[in-house]
Amino acid sequence: MASLDTFLERCRARVDATLANRLTATEPGSPKLLDAMRYSVLGGGKRIRPALCMAAARAVGQSGDGALVPGCAIELIHAYSLIHDDLPAMDDDELRRGRPTTHIAFDEATAILAGDALQTLAFDWLAAAPMLDDHTRLAMVRELARGSGHLGMVGGQAIDLESVGKRPSIDQLESMHRHKTGALIVAAVRIGALTEPGAKPAQINALTEYARTLGLAFQVQDDLLDVEGDTGVIGKPQGSDQARGKPTYPSLMGIDQARHYLSELLENALSSLQSFGSEADTLRAMADYVVARTH
Numbered sequence: 001m002a003s004l005d006t007f008l009e010r011c012r013a014r015v016d017a018t019l020a021n022r023l024t025a026t027e028p029g030s031p032k033l034l035d036a037m038r039y040s041v042l043g044g045g046k047r048i049r050p051a052l053c054m055a056a057a058r059a060v061g062q063s064g065d066g067a068l069v070p071g072c073a074i075e076l077i078h079a080y081s082l083i084h085d086d087l088p089a090m091d092d093d094e095l096r097r098g099r100p101t102t103h104i105a106f107d108e109a110t111a112i113l114a115g116d117a118l119q120t121l122a123f124d125w126l127a128a129a130p131m132l133d134d135h136t137r138l139a140m141v142r143e144l145a146r147g148s149g150h151l152g153m154v155g156g157q158a159i160d161l162e163s164v165g166k167r168p169s170i171d172q173l174e175s176m177h178r179h180k181t182g183a184l185i186v187a188a189v190r191i192g193a194l195t196e197p198g199a200k201p202a203q204i205n206a207l208t209e210y211a212r213t214l215g216l217a218f219q220v221q222d223d224l225l226d227v228e229g230d231t232g233v234i235g236k237p238q239g240s241d242q243a244r245g246k247p248t249y250p251s252l253m254g255i256d257q258a259r260h261y262l263s264e265l266l267e268n269a270l271s272s273l274q275s276f277g278s279e280a281d282t283l284r285a286m287a288d289y290v291v292a293r294t295h
Contacts, residue, residue, distance in 0.1 A: 004285035011051040011071075016042065017073050022125070036106045036114035037121075041079045044097045048290070049074045049188040052214075055282040056192030056207055059273075066131040066195040070140055073129070074188050076122035077148045079186075083115040085157065119148075124276060132195065140191045147187025156180025162246050173247055181222070182215025189283075202275065209272040210283060217265040218290050220258055223248035226295075227255060266291045 023038050025031065050071030054064035078149055086093040086101040087108065094104050105109035126141050156179030165178065189211035193199050227250050249258040269287045275279045 004282065004289060007095060007282055007285075008046070008051055008289075011054055012047045014068060015050045015072055015075060018068060019075065021242070022072070032110060033108070033113055033117060035100055036110045037118055039105060039112055040083050040102045040278065041076065041118065043099055045075075045079075046293075047071075047075060048218075048286075049078055049184060052185065052211070052283070053188045053192035053285060055286060056189040056211075057195045059207065059276055059280040059283055060193050060196040060199040060203055061279065062195045063069050064192075064195075066129075067192045069125055069129040070132075070191050070195070071188065073122040073126040074144065074191065076118045076125070077144065077153075078184060079116035080115040080122075081148075081153055081157070083118070087111060090157070090161065093207045096156075133197075134192055136197065139194050143187045143191050143194070147183040152179055152183030152187070153181075156183065160246065167248065167252070168247050170252055172247065173252060177216060177219040178212065181219045182212055185215040185218065187210040206272050206275055207283075210269050210287075213265050213269040213272060214287055214290060217262055217287070220249045220262045220265065221291055221293060223250055224255065224258055224262070262291050 005230055019041050023034070023041060025034055051066070053071035053074060054067045057064045059065040076127075082096060083102045085091050086096055087103055093101055095101065099105070101111075102114060106114075122144065123141055126144060129135055129137055129140070148154065150158075156176055159176040160180055160239075163172075168176070186208060189207050190204065193204055193207050226248065249261065253261065270284055273284060276283075
């Protein structure tokens with residue numbers, strides 16, 4: 001775990017520095033909008049998705065440097081999704097990462113525009129990512145579009161909103177979270193693998209299965225934290241999903257069964273990496289980290 005802690009710390013520092021340096025006013029625009037964008041992106045966060053992107057690049061033989069800017073682009077998408085998720089028309093949350101949400105810190109209109117701006121900026125960064133050729137950049141843009149659009153993250157959020165107050169089946173809940181949470185995690189891993197032009201289809205397929213399983217594990221742990229976590233640690237009100245009548249794994253399975261399912265998902269994620277050697281150890285450690293995290 002010490003080596004993973006070092007890796008995550010270095011990734012977070014590099015990502016934070018890159019985001020801060022790039023999110024500056026180099027052309028005329030709205031200072032308030034830029035402030036809201038910076039507030040949303042630079043307000044903390046574990047940077048799990050960029051770290052997965054760089055770890056996947058390592059798994060296929062790259063250093064991970066070529067995955068830095070693509071990983072930051074993914075983080076912009078993640079930040080925009082959180083801004084919009086927190087809006088009164090969506091989850092209506094007032095706290096994110098222990099701070100006022102963007103629409104509370106600024107105003108609702110500015111928050112919407114900040115999310116819009118971060119989404120488009122992500123594709124701008126990806127289309128001009130350094131150390132990559134145009135073919136690779138185009139493939140990455142397509143991966144991110146698929147993972148974040150109506151067949152991915154946004155589609156999952158729509159299903160989530162439609163499910164409030166209902167009791168879907170476990171299969172329906174899983175489908176929702178494969179879109180809402182899992183699709184962007186899959187995109188992060190696949191984009192990292194694309195930094196190696198010589199990556200074999202079998203490697204890409206194995207990494208995709210790892211990411212699909214990890215995305216579900218991430219959500220199951222999120223649901224458990226909503227029940228068992230502490231507001232001061234998780235950075236948002238404990239029990240907020242339950243209060244809104246949102247279906248979760250603990251509410252449908254019970255806490256013990258949800259924990260058992262989480263263990264199964266971890267085992268499956270690790271087994272999908274069996275064809276890799278030590279080059280995938282960071283991905284293995286990150287799977288352990290995701291299911292053991294407390295926030």
